[in-house]
Amino acid sequence: MRVVFLGPPGAGKGTQAKGFATDRGIPHVSTGDMLRAAVAAGTPLGQRAKEIIEAGELVPDDVMAGIVSDRVREADAEAGFALDGFPRTVAQAELLDADLSGRGLALDHVLLIEVETEEVVRRLLARAGGRADDNPEVIRNRMGVYERSTMPLVAFYESRGLLRRVDGLGSVEDVAARLAAAAGGGADGGTG
Ligand code: AMP
Numbered sequence: 260m261r262v263v264f265l266g267p268p269g270a271g272k273g274t275q276a277k278g279f280a281t282d283r284g285i286p287h288v289s290t291g292d293m294l295r296a297a298v299a300a301g302t303p304l305g306q307r308a309k310e311i312i313e314a315g316e317l318v319p320d321d322v323m324a325g326i327v328s329d330r331v332r333e334a335d336a337e338a339g340f341a342l343d344g345f346p347r348t349v350a351q352a353e354l355l356d357a358d359l360s361g362r363g364l365a366l367d368h369v370l371l372i373e374v375e376t377e378e379v380v381r382r383l384l385a386r387a388g389g390r391a392d393d394n395p396e397v398i399r400n401r402m403g404v405y406e407r408s409t410m411p412l413v414a415f416y417e418s419r420g421l422l423r424r425v426d427g428l429g430s431v432e433d434v435a436a437r438l439a440a441a442a443g444g445g446a447d448g449g450t451g
Contacts, residue, residue, distance in 0.1 A: 260285065260339040261364065262442060263346065265412060266372035268401045269379035270427045271434060275372060276343035278435055279442075285339040288330050290323060290347075313391050315400035317347060317408060324354035331359075339367075348408045349415050368442050369416040372434065374427035376402065 260283060264276040273289060280287035294312060297305035304326075308318050317323075327345050330336065346352040359365055374382075383398045392401065416422040423441035427434055 260368070260442065261359070261366050262339070263342045263366060263369045263416075264344075264372065265369055265409070265416070266427060267374065267376070267379045267405045267409075268398070269383040270372040270374045271431070272343055272372055274431060275434055275438055276341045278431070279370075279438055280341040282439075283339065283341075285341060286330075286333075286335050287343060288327065288336070288340050288345070289343040290327065290345040291343070293326060293330070294318065313397070315392050315397040315404060317404060320348055320350040320354065323347070324351055324358070327355065328358045346412060349411050352412055352415055366421055368423050369412075369421045370438055370441055371413060371416075371422055371424050372427040372438075373424055378428070 262279070264272045264279075266272045273291070276289065277287045294305070294308045298309045298312065299305070304322070307322075311318050323345060327342070331340050331342075342355075346355050356366075380398065380402065383393060384395060386393060392398075413422060425434065425437045425441050
Protein backbone atom coordinates (compact mmCIF):
# COMPACT_ATOMS: atom_id res chain seq x y z
CA MET A 260 0.00 0.00 0.00
CA ARG A 261 1.32 3.41 -1.02
CA VAL A 262 0.07 6.16 1.22
CA VAL A 263 0.77 9.78 1.96
CA PHE A 264 0.09 11.28 5.39
CA LEU A 265 -1.05 14.88 5.27
CA GLY A 266 -1.76 17.29 8.08
CA PRO A 267 -0.50 20.37 9.87
CA PRO A 268 2.62 20.32 12.04
CA GLY A 269 1.58 18.94 15.42
CA ALA A 270 -1.29 16.79 14.10
CA GLY A 271 0.43 13.57 15.16
CA LYS A 272 1.40 12.65 11.59
CA GLY A 273 4.80 11.24 12.51
CA THR A 274 3.51 8.97 15.27
CA GLN A 275 0.61 7.76 13.17
CA ALA A 276 2.60 7.24 9.96
CA LYS A 277 5.17 5.22 11.89
CA GLY A 278 2.57 2.96 13.53
CA PHE A 279 0.66 2.55 10.29
CA ALA A 280 3.82 1.52 8.44
CA THR A 281 4.95 -0.89 11.15
CA ASP A 282 1.54 -2.61 11.21
CA ARG A 283 1.74 -3.18 7.46
CA GLY A 284 5.42 -4.04 7.13
CA ILE A 285 6.15 -1.07 4.88
CA PRO A 286 8.78 1.62 5.48
CA HIS A 287 7.92 4.88 7.20
CA VAL A 288 9.51 7.51 4.98
CA SER A 289 9.77 10.77 6.92
CA THR A 290 11.50 13.52 4.96
CA GLY A 291 11.87 15.55 8.18
CA ASP A 292 13.73 12.62 9.81
CA MET A 293 15.88 12.16 6.69
CA LEU A 294 16.79 15.85 6.65
CA ARG A 295 17.55 15.93 10.39
CA ALA A 296 19.82 12.89 9.96
CA ALA A 297 21.61 14.66 7.12
CA VAL A 298 22.06 17.77 9.28
CA ALA A 299 23.41 15.67 12.16
CA ALA A 300 25.83 13.88 9.82
CA GLY A 301 26.93 17.15 8.23
CA THR A 302 26.40 15.93 4.66
CA PRO A 303 26.18 18.47 1.81
CA LEU A 304 22.38 18.11 1.93
CA GLY A 305 22.42 18.63 5.68
CA GLN A 306 24.57 21.75 5.37
CA ARG A 307 22.17 23.12 2.81
CA ALA A 308 19.03 22.20 4.78
CA LYS A 309 20.04 23.26 8.29
CA GLU A 310 19.14 26.95 8.12
CA ILE A 311 16.01 26.28 6.09
CA ILE A 312 14.73 23.84 8.72
CA GLU A 313 15.60 26.15 11.59
CA ALA A 314 13.63 28.94 9.93
CA GLY A 315 10.65 26.66 9.27
CA GLU A 316 10.96 27.20 5.52
CA LEU A 317 10.90 24.54 2.81
CA VAL A 318 13.83 22.78 1.18
CA PRO A 319 13.54 23.18 -2.65
CA ASP A 320 11.03 20.91 -4.37
CA ASP A 321 13.47 19.30 -6.80
CA VAL A 322 15.85 18.38 -3.99
CA MET A 323 13.06 16.79 -1.96
CA ALA A 324 11.55 14.97 -4.93
CA GLY A 325 14.96 13.49 -5.76
CA ILE A 326 15.47 12.22 -2.22
CA VAL A 327 12.05 10.61 -2.11
CA SER A 328 12.33 9.16 -5.61
CA ASP A 329 15.54 7.38 -4.58
CA ARG A 330 14.11 6.22 -1.26
CA VAL A 331 10.93 4.66 -2.68
CA ARG A 332 13.01 2.73 -5.23
CA GLU A 333 14.76 0.83 -2.46
CA ALA A 334 13.91 -2.85 -2.05
CA ASP A 335 12.02 -2.45 1.23
CA ALA A 336 9.54 -0.08 -0.44
CA GLU A 337 8.53 -2.51 -3.17
CA ALA A 338 5.27 -3.44 -1.41
CA GLY A 339 4.57 0.13 -0.44
CA PHE A 340 5.49 3.00 1.84
CA ALA A 341 4.01 5.56 4.19
CA LEU A 342 5.21 9.03 3.24
CA ASP A 343 5.31 11.50 6.11
CA GLY A 344 6.10 15.14 5.40
CA PHE A 345 6.23 14.74 1.63
CA PRO A 346 4.77 16.03 -0.61
CA ARG A 347 4.47 19.46 0.99
CA THR A 348 3.72 21.48 -2.16
CA VAL A 349 1.69 20.89 -5.31
CA ALA A 350 4.95 20.88 -7.29
CA GLN A 351 6.25 18.04 -5.10
CA ALA A 352 2.98 16.14 -5.53
CA GLU A 353 3.27 16.47 -9.30
CA LEU A 354 6.88 15.27 -9.27
CA LEU A 355 5.90 12.29 -7.10
CA ASP A 356 2.99 11.48 -9.39
CA ALA A 357 5.22 11.59 -12.48
CA ASP A 358 7.86 9.45 -10.78
CA LEU A 359 5.38 6.78 -9.68
CA SER A 360 3.37 6.71 -12.87
CA GLY A 361 6.63 6.38 -14.82
CA ARG A 362 7.09 3.10 -12.95
CA GLY A 363 3.47 2.04 -13.50
CA LEU A 364 2.62 2.81 -9.86
CA ALA A 365 0.17 5.09 -8.07
CA LEU A 366 -0.78 6.20 -4.59
CA ASP A 367 -3.59 4.27 -2.92
CA HIS A 368 -4.64 6.82 -0.30
CA VAL A 369 -3.82 10.25 1.00
CA LEU A 370 -4.70 10.32 4.69
CA LEU A 371 -5.43 13.82 5.97
CA ILE A 372 -5.23 14.12 9.75
CA GLU A 373 -7.47 17.03 10.66
CA VAL A 374 -6.79 19.05 13.80
CA GLU A 375 -7.75 22.69 14.18
CA THR A 376 -5.03 25.32 14.22
CA GLU A 377 -5.54 26.31 17.85
CA GLU A 378 -5.04 22.72 19.00
CA VAL A 379 -1.90 22.07 16.90
CA VAL A 380 -0.28 25.29 18.07
CA ARG A 381 -1.05 24.28 21.67
CA ARG A 382 0.52 20.83 21.08
CA LEU A 383 3.60 22.26 19.38
CA LEU A 384 4.20 24.80 22.13
CA ALA A 385 3.79 22.03 24.74
CA ARG A 386 6.66 20.06 23.18
CA ALA A 387 8.68 23.20 22.34
CA GLY A 388 12.40 22.88 22.91
CA GLY A 389 12.59 19.26 21.79
CA ARG A 390 13.47 20.31 18.27
CA ALA A 391 15.49 23.19 16.86
CA ASP A 392 12.40 24.34 14.93
CA ASP A 393 9.99 24.14 17.90
CA ASN A 394 9.95 27.67 19.25
CA PRO A 395 6.95 30.02 19.06
CA GLU A 396 8.25 32.15 16.21
CA VAL A 397 9.24 29.22 13.99
CA ILE A 398 6.05 27.34 14.88
CA ARG A 399 4.01 30.30 13.64
CA ASN A 400 6.04 30.36 10.45
CA ARG A 401 5.65 26.60 9.90
CA MET A 402 1.86 26.96 10.30
CA GLY A 403 1.86 29.77 7.73
CA VAL A 404 3.95 27.70 5.33
CA TYR A 405 1.54 24.79 5.82
CA GLU A 406 -1.49 26.94 5.06
CA ARG A 407 0.06 28.60 2.01
CA SER A 408 2.05 25.78 0.45
CA THR A 409 0.67 22.47 1.72
CA MET A 410 -3.08 23.07 2.13
CA PRO A 411 -3.53 23.29 -1.66
CA LEU A 412 -2.69 19.57 -1.69
CA VAL A 413 -6.04 18.85 -0.07
CA ALA A 414 -7.91 20.01 -3.17
CA PHE A 415 -5.25 18.47 -5.44
CA TYR A 416 -5.74 14.98 -3.98
CA GLU A 417 -9.48 15.41 -3.46
CA SER A 418 -9.90 16.02 -7.18
CA ARG A 419 -8.03 12.78 -7.82
CA GLY A 420 -10.30 10.81 -5.49
CA LEU A 421 -7.43 9.92 -3.16
CA LEU A 422 -8.16 12.08 -0.12
CA ARG A 423 -9.43 10.43 3.11
CA ARG A 424 -10.20 12.82 5.96
CA VAL A 425 -9.57 11.56 9.49
CA ASP A 426 -10.35 13.35 12.76
CA GLY A 427 -7.05 13.82 14.57
CA LEU A 428 -8.54 14.52 18.01
CA GLY A 429 -8.41 11.72 20.59
CA SER A 430 -5.94 9.09 21.74
CA VAL A 431 -3.17 7.73 19.51
CA GLU A 432 -5.08 4.42 19.35
CA ASP A 433 -8.37 6.07 18.38
CA VAL A 434 -6.78 8.04 15.58
CA ALA A 435 -4.86 4.94 14.40
CA ALA A 436 -8.12 2.99 14.19
CA ARG A 437 -9.73 5.76 12.14
CA LEU A 438 -6.75 5.83 9.78
CA ALA A 439 -6.84 2.05 9.33
CA ALA A 440 -10.56 2.23 8.52
CA ALA A 441 -9.99 5.11 6.08
CA ALA A 442 -7.30 3.09 4.30
CA GLY A 443 -9.64 0.18 3.80
CA GLY A 444 -9.44 -1.51 7.20
CA GLY A 445 -7.14 -4.25 8.45
CA ALA A 446 -3.37 -4.20 8.59
CA ASP A 447 -2.74 -6.70 5.79
CA GLY A 448 -1.98 -4.20 3.08
CA GLY A 449 -5.50 -4.15 1.68
CA THR A 450 -6.29 -4.26 -1.99
CA GLY A 451 -6.02 -0.57 -2.83
P1 AMP B 1 8.91 17.70 9.58
O1 AMP B 1 9.63 16.83 10.54
O2 AMP B 1 8.14 16.94 8.54
O3 AMP B 1 8.06 18.74 10.25
O4 AMP B 1 10.01 18.51 8.75
C1 AMP B 1 10.90 19.39 9.40
C2 AMP B 1 11.42 20.42 8.40
O5 AMP B 1 12.13 19.78 7.35
C3 AMP B 1 10.36 21.25 7.71
O6 AMP B 1 9.90 22.34 8.48
C4 AMP B 1 11.10 21.67 6.44
O7 AMP B 1 12.00 22.72 6.72
C5 AMP B 1 11.89 20.43 6.10
N1 AMP B 1 11.12 19.50 5.23
C6 AMP B 1 10.66 18.26 5.56
N2 AMP B 1 10.00 17.72 4.53
C7 AMP B 1 10.04 18.62 3.53
C8 AMP B 1 9.50 18.67 2.22
N3 AMP B 1 8.77 17.66 1.71
N4 AMP B 1 9.74 19.79 1.47
C9 AMP B 1 10.45 20.81 1.94
N5 AMP B 1 10.97 20.85 3.18
C10 AMP B 1 10.77 19.77 3.98
